Amino acid sequence: xxxxxxxxxxxxxxxxxxxxxxxxxxxxxxxxxxxxxxxxxxxxxxxxxxxxxxxxxxxxxxxxxxxxxxxxxxxxxxxxxxxxxxxxxxxxxxxxxxxxxxxxxxxxxxxxxxxxxxxxxxxxxxxxxxxxxxxxxxxxxxxxxxxxxxxxxxxxxxxxxxxxxxxxxxxxxxxxxxxxxxxxxxxxxxxxxxxxxxxxxxxxxxxxxxxxxxxxxxxxxxxxxxxxxxxxxxxxxxxxxxxxxxxxxxxxxxxxxxxxxxxxxxxxxxxxxxxxxxxxxxxxxxxxxxxxxxx
Amino acid sequence: xxxxxxxxxxxxxxxxxxxxxxxxxxxxxxxxxxxxxxxxxxxxxxxxxxxxxxxxxxxxxxxxxxxxxxxxxxxxxxxxxxxxxxxxxxxxxxxxxxxxxxxxxxxxxxxxxxxxxxxxxxxxxxxxxxxxxxxxxxxxxxxxxxxxxxxxxxxxxxxxxxxxxxxxxxxxxxxxxxxxxxxxxxxxxxxxxxxxxxxxxxxxxxxxxxxxxxxxxxxxxxxxxxxxxxxxxxxxxxx
Numbered sequence: 001x002x003x004x005x006x007x008x009x010x011x012x013x014x015x016x017x018x019x020x021x022x023x024x025x026x027x028x029x030x031x032x033x034x035x036x037x038x039x040x041x042x043x044x045x046x047x048x049x050x051x052x053x054x055x056x057x058x059x060x061x062x063x064x065x066x067x068x069x070x071x072x073x074x075x076x077x078x079x080x081x082x083x084x085x086x087x088x089x090x091x092x093x094x095x096x097x098x099x100x101x102x103x104x105x106x107x108x109x110x111x112x113x114x115x116x117x118x119x120x121x122x123x124x125x126x127x128x129x130x131x132x133x134x135x136x137x138x139x140x141x142x143x144x145x146x147x148x149x150x151x152x153x154x155x156x157x158x159x160x161x162x163x164x165x166x167x168x169x170x171x172x173x174x175x176x177x178x179x180x181x182x183x184x185x186x187x188x189x190x191x192x193x194x195x196x197x198x199x200x201x202x203x204x205x206x207x208x209x210x211x212x213x214x215x216x217x218x219x220x221x222x223x224x225x226x227x228x229x230x231x232x233x234x235x236x237x238x239x240x241x242x243x244x245x246x247x248x249x250x251x252x253x254x255x256x257x258x259x260x261x262x263x264x265x266x267x268x269x270x271x272x273x274x275x276x277x278x279x280x281x282x283x284x285x286x287x288x289x290x291x292x293x294x295x
Numbered sequence: 296x297x298x299x300x301x302x303x304x305x306x307x308x309x310x311x312x313x314x315x316x317x318x319x320x321x322x323x324x325x326x327x328x329x330x331x332x333x334x335x336x337x338x339x340x341x342x343x344x345x346x347x348x349x350x351x352x353x354x355x356x357x358x359x360x361x362x363x364x365x366x367x368x369x370x371x372x373x374x375x376x377x378x379x380x381x382x383x384x385x386x387x388x389x390x391x392x393x394x395x396x397x398x399x400x401x402x403x404x405x406x407x408x409x410x411x412x413x414x415x416x417x418x419x420x421x422x423x424x425x426x427x428x429x430x431x432x433x434x435x436x437x438x439x440x441x442x443x444x445x446x447x448x449x450x451x452x453x454x455x456x457x458x459x460x461x462x463x464x465x466x467x468x469x470x471x472x473x474x475x476x477x478x479x480x481x482x483x484x485x486x487x488x489x490x491x492x493x494x495x496x497x498x499x500x501x502x503x504x505x506x507x508x509x510x511x512x513x514x515x516x517x518x519x520x521x522x523x524x525x526x527x528x529x530x531x532x533x534x
Contacts (some may be wrong), residue, residue, distance in 0.1 A: 022351055143296075163393065163397060163401075166386065166390050166393055167394055167397055168391075169383070169385065169386060169390075170383045170386060170391075170394045173383045173384065173385050173386070174381055175363070176345060176381075177377060177381040177383070178343075178345075178383075178394065179365040179366050179383075180343060180345070180362065180365050180366075180369065180374075180375050180377060180381075181364045181369065181394050181395050181441065181445070182369040182370055182397045182398035182445055183366060183368075183394065183397055184366050185364070185366070191478060276452060
């Protein structure tokens with residue numbers, strides 16, 4: 001029982017990171033009908049920023065907020081430099097643009113930094129354990145769950161209670177109708193990219209604390225996990241993205257802990273099979289989305 | 296208040312509007328009638344900025360608003376209640392109204408919400424309901440109320456009675472009459488030509504992307520050839 005609870009906490013910690021990435025992807029999908037494959041580049045940029053700041057002698061306590069801000073700003077810059085020019089183009093064009101950004105950012109880091117991964121120190125405390133109700137948990141998992149919950153509450157508060165959030169949800173449902181109501185398309189899209197980037201930044205902090213390295217492909221795995229989580233939850237559904245992320249994290253941890261040692265390497269493959277199985281019965285994911293969803 | 300001159304709009308190589316002109320004075324209720332495919336919705340979409348014309352001019356209170364973005368046009372005082380209402384089904388009634396008032400200051404937004412609720416009491420009873428669960432009549436009231444939240448100088452309505460049961464459609468026409476009594480300037484597209492002409496001051500008849508007849512409502516409604524020749528049999532279904 002103790003072991004199961006530990007695994008659930010571990011899964012929630014891992015799933016929380018996926019949920020933050022998936023939520024950012026869902027926000028962009030909502031207003032642009034775009035599965036943003038360039039979302040992982042925010043993690044890549046965050047990783048190199050963390051590496052650079054370490055070189056400059058910064059500490060994790062300062063690096064964490066800096067990385068979140070940098071990810072948010074990078075997201076807005078990517079929108080300004082790339083997506084703005086294909087706004088209103090067919091979905092396929094925007095998809096290709098996101099792939100283009102993905103490869104260009106990777107190539108820039110290979111050319112101007114290095115093709116090799118750069119290591120930086122992880123926080124000392126992440127493998128410490130804390131006892132709660134007599135059960136030992138990794139401090140890192142507890143911290144991830146706490147800050148993920150805090151971030152999700154703040155995000156949903158923004159979406160539910162502020163005019164920006166309400167306008168963004170309206171635009172996600174029917175962009176033209178929102179514009180007819182006076183919602184400014186530039187402002188709402190820029191805001192969506194900023195929000196998505198900040199969420200990716202929070203996820204990046206935890207991802208990098210665990211991995212402790214920066215490389216041109218650092219954002220690839222988290223991006224894929226985020227896209228999967230968004231698909232499982234129901235693409236375009238914000239609650240679904242969180243649900244999908246948490247489910248993915250829990251399933252991964254349960255598989256890793258239960259598969260025979262020689263088969264642990266097949267975890268991702270089995271996860272994909274399970275997702276394929278889910279889509280046979282529920283192609284729309286956990287939560288169905290009804291809307292026009294297009295900029 | 297609103298002046299449209301020589302407006303031409305195309306979908307690709309097809310001209311949906313050809314050299315269209317109309318005007319709406321302050322406090323007037325003007326209707327736009329005609330058969331399906333005449334270009335009525337295209338005209339409203341062009342005026343409200345959803346479509347860009349290839350030529351022509353649109354002026355609101357002598358200010359050129361041609362090809363402005365929809366949100367800028369709304370801020371200048373022209374709001375549209377779009378065809379099929381297009382309310383935000385995932386948002387609550389309250390949130391729909393707030394989005395409608397996104398261009399006004401927050402304190403004024405709350406005052407406007409109260410004014411809209413006093414005009415449509417049913418919305419006040421369902422503020423926390425997701426708009427997707429409203430009946431057709433309630434949704435239409437929300438669409439109109441949402442548009443009024445921006446305090447428009449002129450309100451454009453695209454087939455406000457479309458898809459409603461006759462009893463509910465009648466409520467919409469009564470509502471248009473009430474808005475007129477409140478001094479609201481209106482340009483209304485409607486299939487039910489006879490009924491809207493009873494409410495409107497003036498009317499324009501469109502056919503194949505052109506304005507073919509215009510005049511006072513009394514004059515139009517008394518024309519024997521209007522329904523048979525220009526509007527077709529659709530309208531007789533409403534009689």
